[in-house]
Amino acid sequence: MNIKEILNQSEGRRLEFKAELPEHSDLAKTVVAFANDAGGDLYIGVADDPREVVGLDEDKLVTIEEKISNIIFDRCYPAILPEIKFISEENKHLIQVTVFRGSTPPYYLKEKGKLQGTFIRVGSANRLADEAIISELERRRRNISFDSEVIPDKPVNDLNIDGFKAIFKEKTGEELSDQALRKLDLVKDMQGAEYPTNALILFSDDPLRNSLFHYAKVECARFKGVSIDDFIDQKSITTNIATQAEEAYNFVLRHINKGASVEGVYTVSRWEYPVKAIREAIRNAVVHRDYSLTGKDVKIAIYDDMVEITSPGLLPPSIDYAAMESRQSDARNKVIAPVFKRLGIIDQWGNGLKLIADEMKEYPNIELRWREVGLSFQVQFVRLDYVLNAERIKDIQQELQQELQQELQQELQQELQKATLYSEVLRCIVSNALSRQDISLALGQKKVSGQLNKVIQKLIANNLIERTIPEKPNHPAQKFRLTERGQLFLGLLAK
Known part of the structure; x- marks a missing residue:
């Protein structure tokens, strides 16, 4: 290199x-x-x-x-x-x-x-x-996973796993016998008695699950607009982990739109988001989350412009989201993942990421973004064609006016005048995302100047523009586009 x-x-x-x-x-x-x-x-x-x-x-x-x-x-x-x-x-x-x-x-x-x-x-x-x-x-170091550790608080025979047994029977056609529990590493022998692993407790409906893993839930919310200021609907899914992903997926379906179009003599229905990809991302969030991180739950947030899924735990080192079509597989939870595979919820051969990549090709107006936020992994399905409604524009304009008068004070009021480089850069990318070189050419400059670099950095810092590849700031294909805030700033300056 x-x-x-x-x-x-x-x-x-x-x-x-x-x-x-x-x-x-x-x-x-x-x-x-x-x-x-x-x-x-x-x-x-x-x-x-x-x-x-x-x-x-x-x-x-x-x-x-x-x-x-x-x-x-x-x-x-x-x-x-x-x-x-x-x-x-x-x-x-x-x-x-x-x-x-x-x-x-x-x-x-x-x-x-x-x-x-x-x-x-x-x-x-x-x-x-x-x-x-x-x-x-x-x-x-010992090559064991958190979900495989034994919890000696209660013998397995005293654990309420009736609901899980019913689900297992429904999905596999087989009884969840004592032998099956042992084969799936859901129980282990300790001093002549069998005790559940963390995995079995998470699959159970026993009070012990709520005591040890009260945070093992999925918080779902539909927000008004593009911020978390106002709820339209919310749901806390606290069932055992075998059913959490499907409940969360159904919550998403209730809050996104499904349209219809005529193709030839047929009427074709189509969701506004790639729902198979979203379903797979939700399943991954539940199956592969880090259950050892106490106090952290899976979060699914639906905004006007995107669906966002956040799962506790960083991406395993061997998984590269940038190479989604390569059929990668690396299970953090070495007991939970095979059980989900038996239930038919996930594919153990790494096809999940490829499924997401394949469906994303059918939705050119949706951009898949991913990043690590603290000790969590976040996936966003972002609508590139999102347009603010008039009421939301008015609210944001009022917020921006207050910012101009208070937080930004004289600084941006002086710099974002019609004749300055700051406003010219904003106007260059009003229609399309451009690279540094493209912006430089649009401004009539022969090469990217140090001053232009400083202006771009300041516009990013003030949330007026954003990178198209935020997780890789120096990527060769990096471009810059107006944010919602940047669009409204231009509107205010034109008045």
């Missing part, structure tokens, strides 16, 4: 840039966080904001390499063996530190100890892990 390709990447879960060798503790935190998660690359000699190669002194490369090795050896535990190499191009010199996903987590800072020195990667930041995450890392 050359320097240009490196610069086109954005900082995130697996990538970090530093202009110079970080402080010893900061370097150790990043290395530990990468090892505890998906691995990652640290490039030293690249400034991130603005993104540019500052390079390192060629004569000091070997010395810096030795410092990096010593810091990692002295400060990180268990041992982490990174790959360190030099990248040189056009008299610019970088150091690339590649940290591989560790096989013996949790990794932590020796001087801090496990509880105060274990770090994980959340987005582009290193976050101190709490006890729940440390426990999850220890399970990963």
Whole structure:
């Protein structure tokens, strides 16, 4: 990979840039966080904001390499063996530190100890892990999953699983016998008695489920407009996890539109959203969520312009949403996922993401967006053809007027005048999303200037424009489009 390709990447879960060798503790935190998660690359000699190669002194490369090795050896535990190499191009010199996903987590800072020195990667930041995450890392080291752990609070014979047995019989045509429970790893033997795993408790209707997993629910809401200010309808789905996905899907169907069109001599019905893809995304949210994260539930939000699904837990490192058609499969919940497969709710062979990708092709007006938000994974089905109604426009205009008078005060009032570069950039992209180069050409500039870059950054910061590929700010195909707020600003300026 050359320097240009490196610069086109954005900082995130697996990538970090530093202009110079970080402080010893900061370097150790990043290395530990990468090892505890998906691995990652640290490039030293690249400034991130603005993104540019500052390079390192060629004569000091070997010395810096030795410092990096010593810091990692002295400060990180268990041992982490990174790959360190030099990248040189056009008299610019970088150091690339590649940290591989560790096989013996949790990794932590020796001087801090496990509880105060274990770090994980959340987005582009290193976050101190709490006890729940440390426990999850220890399970990963032992190659066991949270849903497979035994709960000795109540013998399996005393657990209320009548509802789950009925569902299992209905979906599979088979009885959920004691033998089937053992074969599916839903129960385990402890000192001569059989006890349920976390998975079976989640499938049960026993009071123990509400006691241990009160957060294992799906919160659904239909909001008015494009914000969370006003509810139209909401529902909290607190049933056992075998039925949650279907109930949540039916809630979505109640709140999206279905139209009809004439094709030849036939009338064809069509939902406004790709409902098969949404159903699959909801199922994934329930099946693959991280049930060890206490206090976090699955959230499904329906706005005028999109359907949004948020599931606790980061995307498994081996899954790449950008390659949805490649039939990927990696189950976090190694007991729950096979049970859902037996119930016919999911496909164990990785066809789910491909199903989403295939149906998205039939909806060019819907854009699939995904991102990691804190310790959750979020998928959005966004309507690109959404147009605000007159009442909502009036409300937002009033809000913007107040912002102009209060929050933004003189700053934007002065800069967003008709003759300034700020307003000209907004007008360039009023109809179509454009790249930096396209905007530069539209303004009559031969190349993208530093001033134009600053203007674009400020417009993004003030939520007047947005990136078309928000999760990868430096993607080669990156373009910029007006936000709803930006459109209304132009309307206000024209008055």
